[in-house]
Amino acid sequence: MASQQGAALVAHYAATKAYLRTLAEGLWAELGPSGVDVLACCPGLVRTPTFDRSAPAPAGRLVPPPMSPDRVVREALAALGRRPVVIPGRRNRLAAFLAQRVMSRRAVVRLASARTRAMYPTGSRRSAPAAGPDG
Numbered sequence: 001m002a003s004q005q006g007a008a009l010v011a012h013y014a015a016t017k018a019y020l021r022t023l024a025e026g027l028w029a030e031l032g033p034s035g036v037d038v039l040a041c042c043p044g045l046v047r048t049p050t051f052d053r054s055a056p057a058p059a060g061r062l063v064p065p066p067m068s069p070d071r072v073v074r075e076a077l078a079a080l081g082r083r084p085v086v087i088p089g090r091r092n093r094l095a096a097f098l099a100q101r102v103m104s105r106r107a108v109v110r111l112a113s114a115r116t117r118a119m120y121p122t123g124s125r126r127s128a129p130a131a132g133p134d135g
């Protein structure tokens, strides 16, 4: 989800995720005819050791709660061979739809930045790049 927009405190993290999503889309188109499947999995928050270590504060009711790694993997495997990008979780897909199709870029960047600041207030900023604002 971090690949959807830039955000304060995790600017480089979000930019690398955007690069990876675009790379996967290109490789999907390039290698598909050769029978090679490529998939970018773009989850929101996932309850992993890295996420737990970053000890984020609650991000607020608008942010979908962390998903289990098992469910993320199940949805990713189900999408493999069907499309180049998968966003696991209905609430994450809705958030991505609103961010890409409904809200202005300015509003999306501000909202994502507010979430990051809520999760990693000054003092715990060192942890922010571990999992990003919303994955």
Ligand SMILES: NC(=O)c1ccc[n+]([C@@H]2O[C@H](COP(=O)([O-])OP(=O)(O)OC[C@H]3O[C@@H](n4cnc5c(N)ncnc54)[C@H](OP(=O)(O)O)[C@@H]3O)[C@@H](O)[C@H]2O)c1
Residues within 6 Å of the ligand: 001, 042, 043, 044, 045, 046, 047, 048, 049, 050, 051, 130, 131, 132, 134, 135
């Ligand atoms: N957690 C989230 O909320 C979330 C959401 C969206 C995207 N992501 C992305 O998912 C990816 C994995 O994160 P995660 O949360 O799943 O973390 P994780 O469960 O803690 O796993 C991190 C994995 O990366 C390996 N690793 C770390 N440093 C490495 C290095 N220098 N060279 C090779 N392997 C290394 C670790 O290996 P060892 O176990 O051997 O140390 C571990 O297997 C990251 O790109 C993250 O940005 C995470």
